[in-house]
Amino acid sequence: MRGPRELPDLGMEALAAGRRLPGEIEVFLEHSTTTSIKVFRGEPESVAAAEPRGAGVRYLWEGRQGYAYTSDLSPEGLRQAVVAAADNAAATDPDPDHRLPQAQAGYSPVPGLFRSGVGATPLDRKIALALEAEKLTLALPDVRMVEEAAYGDGERRVAVVSSRGISAYAEQTFAYLYVSAHAEREGQMESGLGFMGGREPADLAPGPVAEEAASRARRLLGAGPCPSGGYRVVLDRQIVAALLGMLAAAFQADAVQKGRSLFAGREGEAVASPLLELRDDGLHPAGLATFPFDDEGVARGGPTYLLKDGILGGFLYDSRTAGKAGRASTSNSSRPSYRSAPAVGASNLLLSDGAGTMEEVLRRVGEGLYVTEVSGLHSGINPVSGEVSVGIKGQLIHGGAPSRAVREATLATDLLSLLRSVTEVAGDAQWDYLHGSVFAPSLVLAEIAVSGV
């Protein structure tokens, strides 16, 4: 097997294999090494080491785009992928504005993106981190069991080369730790998740992960029915992050251009509360989606403002949608792996922080509902129609403090009403990596319908 640093060379070989073809060719190559560890009851349950690697070839001829991928990086494997991509292109309908991106002037280096700690930390030490998280969680009040405690990390190397002169290569590392805890009181069980992400094991601390999992489970204990009615709702930052992860689809230029975004045709309009400022920043030093270039090799630049003072400021573009709009790409080309053709996607999403701790926010709200868990996000949020209908759990807010826990309730609204109804932004923003790479604070909403009993 070849070393990962040869990725750009392999890409050039694939380009050479297709040099007689009339179209443009782009090769995206990926080589990662990952470790994932799960522990249960004081011993490792599974230890998985993997080395995913492969290449995706995009072929574009007279506006017709074909794609093919392979995990076979031999000269013959790459040649076959180029031929398959060209064959696939012939079956598509032309998109005259579509060109592959041209050579870039250069890429901004991102210091600290690749850390030695992932490769240098022995496996036993990584297992010990997960075991420590499990042990600390079990020691917390009301915790009956830890269903899963896990550690994972990886080194990822990516190259993009193209016949248009793109030549990009970069490396990054990541590491994460999570715990799923069950708390129990009087026969009633509730669960909670704690998660922490970073660039190497040293960024992770088992204590806060354990505390988050336990406290999320514990505060729902004793949950009873929720009376239907209108509530002032406080959405916990983890839920805000999840909502933003879903809302990102509506900011994608392909959705806008094709009439399946609720923001289509609304640029410059006030679509949200003036308190909201949302940006996409692919170079943010703390984001896990940070990388010098996007997934078609376009250099990442400054942030793209999506909402500023509640006004719709812009959309996310890759080179294809930018060509259609007659503007520059915002370097938002994205693909989950080399097995998928690139499409528009968010990088790091940041909702600007407000002021005040959660205690202060709840005191100001006085009476309402503090929502700390939401379920059915994927089936319950439609980024085209904007409808939101999800299951919620949380605590009633009484006398400016959290009181009785509630369950089996639902919250139904639409995304625009929700964005407009924000009356306060808390000062508790944190990074959340469960729904992309999102930095979000908790939000207070004006009265909203909650359905319970």
Next chain:
Amino acid sequence: MTKVGVNAGLHPELAVAVLGEALRRGGDFAEVFAEDRRSLNLRLEDGRVEDVGSGRDRGASLRIVRGNTTLFGYAESLAESDLLALARELSRGVSPGEGGGAPVVALSATSARGPASDPPQFNPPARATLLRALDTGARSRGAEVRQVLANYGELEQRVWVANSRGAFATDLRRRVLIAATVVAQREGVIQTGRETWARSGSNEPPSREEAEEVGTLAAEKSLVMLGAGPAPTGRMPVVLAQGFGGVLFHEACGHGLEADFILKQSSVWEGLLGMRVAPEFLTALDDGVGAGLWGSNLIDDEGTPAQRTVVIEQGILSAYLVDLLRGDKLGLAATGNGRRESFRHIPYPRMTNTYFAPGAGTAQDLIAATPRAFYAKSLSGGEVNPATGDFVFGVSEGYLIEGGSVGRPVRGATLVGNGRRVLESIEAVAADLEVKAGMCGKEGQMVPVGTGQPTIRIREMTVGGTQL
């Protein structure tokens, strides 16, 4: 070192060598899972076939189990040298014990589908024609249809599984799917409609007429929802239509029967085997062998033959969904539910095709006997927490039943409930069983599943709408 042929997979001799290498330093169990997968995908939007992609995945993973610990790794290759190197590397993680590990029992084929024919010859231009027919079908429903997004997918997956207990099994899996999402707009209101056609066990694509109908049905759903009013709120009787209504069983009960949750005692269904959990007229199955069903295979991804498992028999909880390793610990036989997304993933207990067995009478009779209820005709998916049994699912097409007939459409509803309580409150089951194709996510892995049921009525459930 010799390389195995391009279209050959894992020979039994190589499997024995790899398993032996894997257990050389100790271990109770070893398994090798090899896969060769080819897939084709087309996407249409704006009336144009915008993307056509294809791919090839070839590789093998290895599992070594010692005590309560599983070591897992994979190679993106089926070459002998790569697999032996993987086995050596992985076995280094086994802490040296007293001598070698479990012996590798001579392999014997338990099931096979084949012979391994030539790899599929994909025909992208012909499949593009199907997507254009779908687009035509959707747009024939009028100018309120603003956008049609359609996908076609075809895959052929060959798998070989061998383990140190002597199992050797192969399977050839073929799946075809065509799906449409239609966006309709009327006076500022935007709604979507979705429809899917799927076939398993064959690579025969839908006919032109079938593709067109997928577009037409998706368009009709979106248009109906344009005229929908707000959904009601509160506890009320609920009628769940045939087909995708089966998401109820999948979420409310199915996940909680998976043996990993049972073993960890983190399921509300743990300890309930042999107990009454539903009315006597209710029987539920996990059917891994149903012909043509989306979740059917000849074997599961651990080489256990697929089977039809009755999980609730006339109201009594009768089985869990069991993979090999949890089965050992629970003292239960594997039920053919050890599944994985690909060779890159560790198998977990997963559902195949789940449904309630048909009862008696037509859906029309059931609805006519219902004075007032929320009618969920189409569901968009759901989620459950197996530890609490609390579930939620989204209703993509809902109506009100008033005076025994289906009335006005309503939109934006969510159903929430608790698995144990909702099964107990099922009060009627019709005979119109239908099973639909879906994808189920767990542990970051997606696998194809069938979810189905006949039309059923639930005494009371919480409907979350916008109308207080």
